[in-house]
Amino acid sequence: MTLDIEHFAKVELLKVIENSDIDAYDLVEDYIKSLDEVRLKILNDELNRNMNNPYCGDIIAKYKDNYPIWAFMEVIPFGRFINVYRFCAETINDKKLRDNYFLLLSIKDLRNATAHNNCLINNLSPRTSNHRQTMA
Secondary structure (H helix, E strand, C coil), rough: CHHHHHHHHHHHHHHHCCCCCCHHHHHHHHHHCCCCHHHHHHHHHHHHHCCCCCCCCHHHHHCCCCCCCCHHHHCCCHHHHHHHHHHHHHHHCCCCHHHHHHHHHHHHHHHHHHHHHCCCHHHHHCCCCCCCCCCC
16 A cells, blocks of 8 residues: 555656646756755665665666655655655645645655554544654
């Protein structure tokens, strides 16, 4: 289920971008420029780690240093995608995307918990949410 949500979040984001006047290449370039030195190094490490990956290595090789958003989303981990999703929501100024960003944070927690067979019922008590909407 979380993989389906991840897929549909990507499709939704691409649809919003396609219906805007934002260039898909400029969007990724602006995102990368927005990263501080530490986060940029982490992104580069993520991409370099996947250079030899049979599923996304060719995409990285083809678009290295000039990614369109649709290619970039295919080669970054889910946590990075959520960060890009938030950046796009702010750039496009889309309230629905901003609201969905906070839901995606919970989906990421659920995805990671199920992938590692963690106990999920420990956080089912009232007022234990890790994510609070703070964006305007």
